[in-house]
Amino acid sequence: MGTTIRGKAYVLGDDIDTDQIIPAEFLSYNPSDPEERKYFGMYAMAGLPKGQLGLPAGDVRFVPEGEFKSEYTFVIGGKNFGCGSSREHAPLAIAEAGAQVVIAEFYARIFYRNCVNGGYLLPCESVERLVEKVKTGDELEVDIEAGTVTNHTQGETYQVKPLGDIKPIVDAGGVFAYAKANGMLSE
Amino acid sequence: MARPMTMTEKILAAHAGKTEVTPGENVWVDVDILMTHDVCGPGTIGIFKEKFGKDAKVWDNTRIPIIPDHYIFTAEDKCHRNIQILRDFVKEQGIKYYYDPDFLNTEAGSGMPNPYRDPNKTSYKGVCHKALPEEGHCRPGEIMLGTDSHTCTAGAFGQFSTGVGNTDAAFAMGTGKTWLKVPPTMKFTFHGDIPAYLTAKDLILAVIGRIGFSGATYKAMYFTGSGISSLTLEDRMTLTNMAIEAGGKNGICDVDEKTLEYVRARSNRPDWTVYTEDEGAEYDFEAEWDLGSFEPLVAAPHSPDNTKTARECSDVKLDRAYIGSCTGGKITDMIFAANILNGNQVKIPTFVVPGSTEVHSDMKRLGLNGEPVGPGDKCIEQILVDAGCMLGAASCAACLGGPQDTFGRLNEPMNCISTTNRNFPGRMGHKEAGVYLASPLTAAASALTGKVTDPREYVSEPIQTGTAGVC
Structure with a gap:
């Protein structure tokens, strides 16, 4: 993963649970099948209730109807992002739609772990609450080494917390790559 | 040390x-x-x-x-x-x-x-x-x-x-x-x-x-x-x-x-x-x-921490009751519900899903006190069916919504009282459905009235579950 990532932001509220990210009715697709996997992109964020799709407007789809890819690179959340089930389909769906980074105040732990160990998304923790500062469609750029997020649309800069313990796994690209690099798994 | x-x-x-x-x-x-x-x-x-x-x-x-x-x-x-x-x-x-x-x-x-x-x-x-x-x-x-x-x-x-x-x-x-x-x-x-x-x-x-x-x-x-x-x-x-x-x-x-x-x-x-x-x-x-x-509690829509007493919600009208899942579909949960539903009729559609085939088997084998039924006594399954409940086969079923044809799934906006574990928007199916999480006692009492109901109106003596769910 490069040290800077730039793209558009999609803004959500607090307590975005895995049923909102990818509703249970779509879990019959097999993520290990390349053709079926694409559908997780199509249905990413399909469980968001009315008024909560892309804040502050609340009526902006993450992925256009009938399409597989999102125009958004960043997902911005508030507290407790990714709570609920252990389904790895959640970070996978966001990544499959094309997003690369989630920035939230804090995460439910299984979602966070799945982001990191599966190498799907970079889960950043914001120092301040961004849900009311960033608007859906704003152009953001995260500098992972510097721990900063620049909002090119609003002309603001925000801080994100250091990755800490999980940095070696993020840098490796997931737990398998990390374990191989550290001699825990044979090549 | x-x-x-x-x-x-x-x-x-x-x-x-x-x-x-x-x-x-x-x-x-x-x-x-x-x-x-x-x-x-x-x-x-x-x-x-x-x-x-x-x-x-x-x-x-x-x-x-x-x-x-x-x-x-x-x-x-x-x-x-x-x-x-x-x-x-x-x-x-x-x-x-x-x-x-x-x-x-x-x-x-x-x-x-x-x-x-x-x-x-x-x-x-x-x-x-x-x-x-x-x-x-x-x-x-x-x-x-x-x-x-x-x-x-x-x-x-x-x-x-x-x-x-x-x-x-x-x-x-x-x-x-x-x-x-x-x-x-x-x-x-x-x-x-x-x-x-x-x-x-x-x-x-x-x-x-x-x-x-x-x-x-x-x-x-x-x-x-x-x-x-x-x-x-x-x-x-x-x-x-x-x-x-x-x-x-x-x-x-x-x-x-x-x-x-x-x-x-x-x-x-x-x-x-x-x-x-x-x-x-x-x-x-x-x-x-x-x-x-x-006192008996519920978690009101749409979060498990939205806790209220059942009494506070007594004016909430319900469309459905659901008794099932890993949380509330065990044999003791079924015995709790059956003790309230016994001899009564549910007022709203009430879906019952055993957590496992063993639970289902025990529902056929055991009676109200958790002991094997004697001749002429009703088993838990019979009590629930006679009260008007619809009984499904053991599965996760509608707890997490699932495919559209899932037994008990909330396919339209409605209020459901449920013994399950989660009530985020859309969890049991429809995004605009409201799920009240409750104990099997509260869910059963509410099934009888069609409103969120404190089970103290129906239960006073401790409910015996015998060796149900143990041996």
Whole structure:
């Protein structure tokens, strides 16, 4: 993963649970099948209730109807992002739609772990609450080494917390790559 | 001497080959049991094969129970196909503990399967978190991972158990290992005996209401005190089951004679260790309750921490009641509900789904007091059906919505009172449906009135559950 990532932001509220990210009715697709996997992109964020799709407007789809890819690179959340089930389909769906980074105040732990160990998304923790500062469609750029997020649309800069313990796994690209690099798994 | 430790810390230390661990420390541990099911199994198997090779063997085919339970009773071909993926993998790997829905034809276009005719005569079990202890996979002192957030249920047996994603499961499937951050422990003490009008569901809703549904994020939730000792193992499972609803990494209870009796009767391995909390162990948070001070609770839409008393919600009109799931579909839950519904008629459509085929079998075998029915007495199943309930086959069913044709799924906006565990928007189907989480007593009382109803209007004497759910 490069040290800077730039793209558009999609803004959500607090307590975005895995049923909102990818509703249970779509879990019959097999993520290990390349053709079926694409559908997780199509249905990413399909469980968001009315008024909560892309804040502050609340009526902006993450992925256009009938399409597989999102125009958004960043997902911005508030507290407790990714709570609920252990389904790895959640970070996978966001990544499959094309997003690369989630920035939230804090995460439910299984979602966070799945982001990191599966190498799907970079889960950043914001120092301040961004849900009311960033608007859906704003152009953001995260500098992972510097721990900063620049909002090119609003002309603001925000801080994100250091990755800490999980940095070696993020840098490796997931737990398998990390374990191989550290001699825990044979090549 | 090692620092005083909690049960969770001791289990993680032992499995990391260390004499002590400290909260916040990352450790690699040996896993005892890895469970997967039909929703996350195919993805896990895919990653396992991609990363370890198509001819790779699992680390231990006696320690990977595979329990299909989520999308069984649906006509959707992809769900049937996923069962076939499990069947093929089980055969290829020689997986010893697999609980096949043997009535299910996986050919495309085979439609809605006809359920088992006799719950005693099928290899199928139903909801994994209920089947795991029934089939002897839960033991004190062990580490269990499962590809389901409610894997924390097994902590009722004094073990460390937590939910993981497909990648972590695939890693453990090949290596028998995972990395874990040692969680700080929160201690919840309950004093006194549980009153007749409460179940463990009310206790855990109170806990989540108090700390918030992210209040235990990354933490262990330890439940103790005379109030917990007084609970059956099944009711303790209701407590630990919902640890995840406060964000908890795991929930855990002390091991006592009830635990040992259950595990000795069920376990297929003799080698396990009982850990206890050390005097002086450090807690991140402590709270105490006197069970006599409680009243029946619900969690109103759309969050498990939106706790209110049932009385406060007495004007909420309901369209449906649902009694089922790993949280509220055990045999003791069914006995609780049956004691209120016995001889009455439900006022709203009421769906009952046994948590497992063993629960279903016990519903046919046992009566209101949890003992086998005598001649002329009604069994639990008959009581519920006579009260007007619709009975489904053992499965996760509508707890998580699932495919559109799932039994009991909320396919339109409505209010439902449910003994399940989660009430986020869309959890049971429709995004605009409102789910009230409640105990089986409160759900049954509400089914009779069509409004959220305090079960004290229907129950005064303690409900006996006998040896139901134990032997």
